[in-house]
Each structure stands twice: as C-alpha cells, then as structure tokens.
Amino acid sequence: MTIIKDFLLQITFIVIPIFIYYTFTYERVKCERNRVVIMSVLWGISIILCMSFPVVFGQNARLELRVIPLLFGTLYGGFWPGLFLSALIILYRLSFGVDIGFYNTLLVLIFSLPVIMFFQKSFARLKKDKRVKLAVGLAFYYCLIGLTFLGILRGFSIDHLIVPVIHLIFVVIVIWCFIMLIEAIREIHQLRLEMQNSEKLRVISELTSVFAHEIRNPMQVVRGFLQLLNEPGLSDKKKEYIQLSIEELDRSNQIINDLLSFGKPTINNNERIEVGYQLQRVVNIIQSYTQNANVMLKTDIFDNCWIYANIQKLNQCLINILKNAIESMPNGGVVWLTCNRTDDGYIKINIKDEGIGMTKEQIDRLGSPYYSLKESGTGLGMMVSYQIIHSFNGKIQVYSEKDKGTEFIILLPQIM
Structure with missing residues (x-):
C-alpha cells in the first residue's frame, strides 16, 4: 500500500506544475520568454520533489519520475530549459553522494539529452498524434539507456534489473497519459483563440457591409475633383499636395477593399x-x-x-x-x-x-x-x-x- 501511495505522490508532483502553468500562466503571460522561464522553474521544482520522495523498493532500489518533467520541459521549452533541468538533476543527485546511482544518472543524461534536443524542433512542428508517439518513444529510449547502463555498472541480473523494467513500463504509460492531457489543453486553448478571432471577424463583417460603401462614395467624388484641379499652370507645390491627396485617397480605398472582402459573401467559384x-x-x-x-x-x-x-x-x-x-x-x-x-x-x-x-x-x-x-x-x-x-x-x-x-x-x- 505504501508503494502505491508513493507512486501517486510522484504523479501529483507532475500534475501540479501542469495545473499551475496552464491555469495561471499560459494565457495570462504574453511574453514567450517569461512563459519558458516559469515553465522551467515549475518543472525544476517537480524534479526536486520527485527525487526527494522516491518510491523505495527494499533497501537500495529507488524509483522516481524525474524523466517526465525533464522531457516535457525540453520538448515544450527548448534547448536552455532542457540544459537547466539536466544540470539541476546532476547537482541535486550529487548531494546524495557519488555512487553507482550518480554515475548512472550522469551517463544516461549524456547519452539521452542530445537525442531529446535533436528531436525538439521536430516535436514543435508535428501534429498531436505524432507528438504523442515521439514523446513516448523518447521516454522509452531514456529508460532503456538507464536500464542498459545500470546493467553495465551493477551486472545484468534479474534482481538488479526488475525495478528499472518496472520503471520503464510505468514511465511510458504515465508519459502517454500526461502528453495526451497537455495536448488536449493546448488544443482547447487554440480553439478558444480561433473562436475569439471568429467573433472579431463577424463584427468586422457586419460593420464593413454597413459603412464601407457609404465611406467610399464621397471619397470617389473628392478624388475626381482633385484630378480636375490638377491642371497645367499650377505651382509645383500645389501639384505635389494634390498628388499626395490622391495617393492617400487611393490607399484608403485599398483598405476599404480589404475590409469589403470580409463583408461580402464568398462566391464559390473554385x-x-x-x-x-x-x-x-x-x-x-x-x-x-x-x-x-x-x-x-x-x-x-x-x-x-x-x-x-x-x-x-x-x-x-x-x-x-x-x-x-x-x-x-x-x-x-x-x-x-x-x-x-x-x-x-x-x-x-x-x-x-x-x-x-x-x-x-x-x-x-x-x-x-x-x-x-x-x-x-x-x-x-x-x-x-x-x-x-x-x-x-x-x-x-x-x-x-x-x-x-x-x-x-x-x-x-x-x-x-
């Protein structure tokens, strides 16, 4: 029962940063750099908590989900958050002492972080389904590297490898659940923005259909009289003023044409x-x-x-x-x-x-x-x-x- 509580506690350490970021930060903080900094801090706290309260098997076996904050922070934040979170893992793990676990952590990061960084830009461009597959694949790779190095350092025996195998399976399942959750939240946010833009377009469409033609009619009259005034014999200064007035009227007319493209019904002549x-x-x-x-x-x-x-x-x-x-x-x-x-x-x-x-x-x-x-x-x-x-x-x-x-x-x- 204690192990289940520890697992749930690890999951809670990951849920809380997601909740805080997407509830209080994602829509309210407009500067992308500030959002990345906040995201990095939240995932950093999550890593420290996960490493501080691990799931303990017996006397020497420890299991924690620090890979999930590291992976999410790198994939959604980029190079510098990934570097910051990796350094945080190494420094905090060093505080527990230099042992086989520390060397395993260091080797896993050295061999897995460049791979995660390599796929980060591709991750940003992919659709939802492919993002989920890529994140799960990278999590599997990270845990597999950890399992391999642990086997090299401690020996390939069932007693030494059973916990890393459980860790691998659990991490892959949790990563899949949380990446689906994050992508769903981001999709809802995007739909909300599109609805807001659609409402703005609807208002513009109604306004332009009422006012655009009425504004353009007197403008055409003014332009016509300006052309009549632009006769030979006028001073260069007056000609310049008349020409500038005509150009500005033409520019205003072009703006109205752009507005009318929203106000008029679309004709399906594809x-x-x-x-x-x-x-x-x-x-x-x-x-x-x-x-x-x-x-x-x-x-x-x-x-x-x-x-x-x-x-x-x-x-x-x-x-x-x-x-x-x-x-x-x-x-x-x-x-x-x-x-x-x-x-x-x-x-x-x-x-x-x-x-x-x-x-x-x-x-x-x-x-x-x-x-x-x-x-x-x-x-x-x-x-x-x-x-x-x-x-x-x-x-x-x-x-x-x-x-x-x-x-x-x-x-x-x-x-x-």
Whole structure:
C-alpha cells in the first residue's frame, strides 16, 4: 500500500506544475520568454520533489519520475530549459553522494539529452498524434539507456534489473497519459483563440457591409475633383499636395477593399488549377517590385501540383505574403519560393526570406484584425491571406527567428 501511495505522490508532483502553468500562466503571460522561464522553474521544482520522495523498493532500489518533467520541459521549452533541468538533476543527485546511482544518472543524461534536443524542433512542428508517439518513444529510449547502463555498472541480473523494467513500463504509460492531457489543453486553448478571432471577424463583417460603401462614395467624388484641379499652370507645390491627396485617397480605398472582402459573401467559384503555373505567374508579376527592393527571388517549383481553388484569391494571397517577405528585408536579400507534393496528400508552398524575423508573440498574432508589423500597415492583407487559405481547406504554418528570417508554409489539399 505504501508503494502505491508513493507512486501517486510522484504523479501529483507532475500534475501540479501542469495545473499551475496552464491555469495561471499560459494565457495570462504574453511574453514567450517569461512563459519558458516559469515553465522551467515549475518543472525544476517537480524534479526536486520527485527525487526527494522516491518510491523505495527494499533497501537500495529507488524509483522516481524525474524523466517526465525533464522531457516535457525540453520538448515544450527548448534547448536552455532542457540544459537547466539536466544540470539541476546532476547537482541535486550529487548531494546524495557519488555512487553507482550518480554515475548512472550522469551517463544516461549524456547519452539521452542530445537525442531529446535533436528531436525538439521536430516535436514543435508535428501534429498531436505524432507528438504523442515521439514523446513516448523518447521516454522509452531514456529508460532503456538507464536500464542498459545500470546493467553495465551493477551486472545484468534479474534482481538488479526488475525495478528499472518496472520503471520503464510505468514511465511510458504515465508519459502517454500526461502528453495526451497537455495536448488536449493546448488544443482547447487554440480553439478558444480561433473562436475569439471568429467573433472579431463577424463584427468586422457586419460593420464593413454597413459603412464601407457609404465611406467610399464621397471619397470617389473628392478624388475626381482633385484630378480636375490638377491642371497645367499650377505651382509645383500645389501639384505635389494634390498628388499626395490622391495617393492617400487611393490607399484608403485599398483598405476599404480589404475590409469589403470580409463583408461580402464568398462566391464559390473554385476550379482545378496547377499551383506551379500560378506561382510562376505571381513571380513574373512581382519581379519588378523585387528589383526595386534589391531582392532576388529563387524558385524551385514542381509540376503537376493540382488543387481546387480560386485563381484570383490564390494569387492575391501569394502576392500579399511575398510582398511582406520582400519588405522585411530593407537592405535586400533572397526570397526562396518552393512548391512540392507531400506524402500526406498536400501541396506544400514554402516562402522563406532573410528578413528581420518575428518573435513567438508576433507570430501568434499574425492574421488578427488590424495587427501589422509595418508602420503604415493595417494587417488586413495578412488577415485576408489567412482567410483565403482557410477557405481552400488549407493551413498556414509560420516559423521565424528574430534577425534571421521567416518561413511561411502553405498546405493545400492535393487533387489528382
């Protein structure tokens, strides 16, 4: 009975950090760096508690679940939290004395941590089901390494290996349960954000359908009279003012057009199109813009990439993203544009630049109403692009690093 209580206590040490983080931190702390620090501290406390109150078998056998906080902290936090938690394990284990257990802990971390670090970036990009499989596989690998080194240090006998085998089975089961729990919480959080964005879109749609046309009508009248005033014989200063007024009216009109794209009902006029051909057309359209910005476009486009979509909307989306990529490089650079087929039935379009990059918080806000990183931007272009891709039953994934560039991955369902 005591062993069961100890097992439940170990599980409690893992549940509490998950509860605290996702209840009080995940949604309230907006800065990603602060969230990672809080996560690392919570998992660090969990590791210390797990190691302080182990499940004891007899006199020498100890079993604890420190691998679970270490694994979760590394997979969800990244390199530095993983390094911090590993150092914490080594230092705290050292306080118990230098024995076979300490050497086993050290060797296991040396051989398992690089593997966990290697798969961490892949873990961040995977879907829920594959994340669960990867986490369970890494936990199995960690415990298997521990079992192997323990056998080498103490000898391969049933008495010495029975506890590590129990530990392996128990850790794999607990990891599976907790990774499912965490992914479910994250999925609920994402659905809540999408519902909030949907509500914002609904409000924008209602407002634009009522006001957009009424605002544009007097603007067109003003623009017409300004053009009439712009006659030969005016001073250069007056001509400059008139031209600036016309340009600002045109810019305001473009903003209204973007707003109307949300307010008007979507017409389902999709057709079977070849993505490679459309990408090449977009490249030709935007070529002059890239030359003026001292930007080079490099393409790697596969043929026979067929999707079911609207040509005009797809081109509008691609041009919006390409323009953002170009404008993110004020000193010039290279934009890579690739298109190929994936094994899971999607057409994958990659747009990658060498621009200023974005933080995790900025990526999370992309596509939100009126959010833009440009001083004169409205954010409506990117918002329209997200809506277009979703209307094609596609997905957009964004990966970016500050001062190193941004990569947009567009996944669209493939048809034969």
